[in-house]
Amino acid sequence: MVTHRRLFLFCVAVITMAATLSFVQVLAANGLSLLHVALTVVFVPLAAWLAQSFCTLTAGAFLLIWQRLRRRGSPPGGLEDRAAGLDPVLPRVALVMPVYNETTARVFAGVAAMRDDLAALGVAARFDVFVLSDTTDPDVWLAECEAWHDECQRGESLPALYYRRRLHNLRRKTGNIEDFVERWGGAYGAMITLDADSLLEARTIWSLTRRLDASPGTALIQAAPKLVRGETLFARLLQFAGDVYGPLSAAGIAFWAGGEGNYWGHNAIIRLNAFAACCGLPKLPGREPLGGEILSHDFVEAALLRRAGWRVEMAWDLAGSYEEPPPTLSDFMIRDRRWCQGNLQHGRILFARGLHWVSRAHLMTGIMSYLTSPLWFVFLILAGLQAWTLSVAEPVYFRAGTPWPTWPISQEEEAAALLAAMMGLLFLPKLWGLLLALTNSRDRAARGGAGRLVIGVLVETVLSALIAPIMMIRHTRFVAAILTGSGVDWTPQRRTAGRQTLLGAARANVDVLVIGVAATVAVLLYAPALGWWLVPVLAGLVSAPWLCLLLDSGKSGGPLARWGLLGIPEDRVPPPVLTLANEHEARLSALLASATPADRFAAVLLDPVRNARHCALVNEAGGGSALPPEVARRAEVIAVHLEQAALTRDERRALLERPNRLRRAHDQIWANRDGGLSGTPGPEPNVAA
Missing domain, CATH: 3.90.550.10 (Spore Coat Polysaccharide Biosynthesis Protein SpsA; Chain A)
Known part of the structure; x- marks a missing residue:
């Protein structure tokens, strides 16, 4: 394991140093400026981030290949230790x-x-x-x-x-x-x-x-x-x-x-x-x-x-x-906002005493997964300024003290090679994943065949490239909000998509759209030579509302799903646990739909068996209600003397969280109805009783 880590760290260091030296060489061809220094300072952590991601995924590809070779010809593993495990x-x-x-x-x-x-x-x-x-x-x-x-x-x-x-x-x-x-x-x-x-x-x-x-x-x-x-x-x-x-x-x-x-x-x-x-x-x-x-x-x-x-x-x-x-992308961002705050908190823990350096690396990786977005944002702004200064600056051929001209040195080929290398770090791991999937006949067939698999990777790559600049703006806003003291609420995660409209998508992405339009205009006016390099970024920003509408709407993935694209093996042949989950969800949905929330509350309030079961559950859990006692007192009076439908959500909760009051309300309702409690309460009252 020590050898693995040394090899990994060596590869990350070599790639980072090589990329940084090439970048500095391109910038320093005609002399270094403060802007060049700022660009280099931002570039180094970004290069290291790309390098560690590339090395991690490449190491994973080799490990998966090694596992596949070891399993070839070996008998399939079983559960022979089942009896021992049940000791x-x-x-x-x-x-x-x-x-x-x-x-x-x-x-x-x-x-x-x-x-x-x-x-x-x-x-x-x-x-x-x-x-x-x-x-x-x-x-x-x-x-x-x-x-x-x-x-x-x-x-x-x-x-x-x-x-x-x-x-x-x-x-x-x-x-x-x-x-x-x-x-x-x-x-x-x-x-x-x-x-x-x-x-x-x-x-x-x-x-x-x-x-x-x-x-x-x-x-x-x-x-x-x-x-x-x-x-x-x-x-x-x-x-x-x-x-x-x-x-x-x-x-x-x-x-x-x-x-x-x-x-x-x-x-x-x-x-x-x-x-x-x-x-x-x-x-x-x-x-x-x-x-x-x-x-x-x-x-x-x-x-x-x-x-x-x-x-x-x-x-x-x-x-x-x-x-x-x-x-949806919106739900993904809501979850990411919470994760961003949690990961940035790790900066307070990073240097705690006694932690293993690999544990610190995990914490740092989580922090950098969000800090890279504002770093990319700053890098793009600085690169735009650099392109603008080159477009407006007049070349100086004769410098003081030299009788001969100094010709500007073009580094276009070196810059293109560096950009290609950085894109390779980003996209080559996708090729490793594709090749591993293509060379496994069972996995290839489970994903719809080689053609659908290749097209799926191309579609995923294009859409991910368009989503990336939106994520960059969002994460930059998250980091800025957190560093300026804005916290996050604990809200439940939405599991199903709602109905989306273009107007709603535009409102949700107005900041991204404004930045995209402003950046496009600035590039076309002041640095048109940079435009071709920034097409993926600008296209993702400008198309954000339409892209979100496309991604978030529709059941079952729309036409791509009908064409068999972006499929996974579990879509074609679901494992038993997924099939069982779907069957049980249909059964439980029907069960829960057979009664309204008001019916369930009335049953707990009025039915002796359900009332006793609910009170026992609350007593077993222990603890006290977080709601004020007066809310429960008011709820008890309303439930006994008026009607359950008049109770607010907090009043229902307060009554349900206090078994003594819930049981007393139950007894009083039946006493008022029958003139006294008996072992057989008779017909169950209706919800509004």
Whole structure:
């Protein structure tokens, strides 16, 4: 592993130095100026960023080729250790899914699919599943309770399913996981962390579990999630890119990280005693957005585990780990805004004592993934100024003290060669991914054949090139907002696309459009020679509203999907866990649609069985409501003496979060209706009773 890292660092250093020297040579042909120095200062980190990305993806390609050669002629791996893995002496494993105001049917469909797949594999006895809700909407909360109760009735051979909703959403997802670890973690040896849109095949869950069993010095094993179930063109674009190039990234990181790997927050197995001992996260000093709660907790938790001596590994060779992409570019940006703040917070942690230097490299990589955008923006502005100064400056042929002329030196060929080399660093890894996919007959057929695969890569490359300048402007705004003190709200992630119009897309991208038009006019007027080099950037900025409308609208990806482009193998032959998830989502959607939110609230308020079950769930979760007591008192009076429809959302939530008041309201309603409580309350009142 040390050799791998030295080779990797050597390649990154050589490429960065060669690119920088070539760049300086081009700039200094006719003398260096302060503008040239500024350009060089900005160019160096950008060259290093491109170099590390190229070397990571290239190392990943070689690792995948080596894996393919090793597997050739070898018998397929099996699950011979299944019986050993079910030894009752081994610790149990919890599948932990935190949720926050998510679409209930989608959440519990994934849970149901994984439970079914584990039972079909015959390993359900070692696993329990926890849905850890931080939902604040009372209507969604009651829907979760109903879906959980329905799922619990399906069979005894499935892994046990537990549901808990916190009354007070302290510290967001980090606090949700922390609450689980403190209250229930002692009963389990490990947990597999999931997002609300996560899906893991049973074979993947089992492989992660057995790898952790076999490696007592390992605290965390991260499986690389693959994007699936996308419907819009944007989602399919992300899926296709992740399918073709994603394995190179995961394998490349594993190549140089080794036992100092990283954690991406979900689809990973974690040893619970190590996590409990090492991963309590303090608040950062100072105010938000750079202080306060750590938003991107996963990188930090991996670094803390490694600091304590535990190994953190990347399971780059495991398939069967899935998540869903953001449906639209707008949703992607909303998520990226939160990630940007979390990653910039890592600058406060980067130099913490005791961290392994590879852990610091992971943290720095996360920071640079957002800082490169303002650096590119500044670089383009400086390059434009350089082109303008060259266009307006008069050449000086005779300098003081010299009787002979000094002719300007043209560096156009050298500049073109440097640009081609930088483009190679950016686009050659796409070629590695394409070649790996083309040379595997099974993968090639699963993606629709060689022709569709090549065309798909071309389409993805063009669209990604147009999206890149929009991302540059957005990330630059994010970084500027965060550095000037603007924080981010904790909002649920939208999983499905809404209806988009050109006017809405123009409003959402008015800043990008204005910058694009202004930059185009400036280039044409003052630096026309630069225009051809900037066509991809200017085209992406000017076409932003139309591009977003194209990417965000339409189900199933539109014409490209009908032509079989941008497809992934899971589209053609879905694995069982995805098929099960789709079936369960249809079933649960029908179940939840059979009653309105008002019906569910009335049932909890009026039905003795549901009332008792709800009160027991709240008491089991513990804690106190975050809403003021007077809201619950008012809600109780309205529910008993007026009608449930008059309750606001906060009043419904306040009443549902206080079992004593909810039970008393239930008793008073029946007492008022019957003149006294009895064992058989009679016909159920209507919703407005």
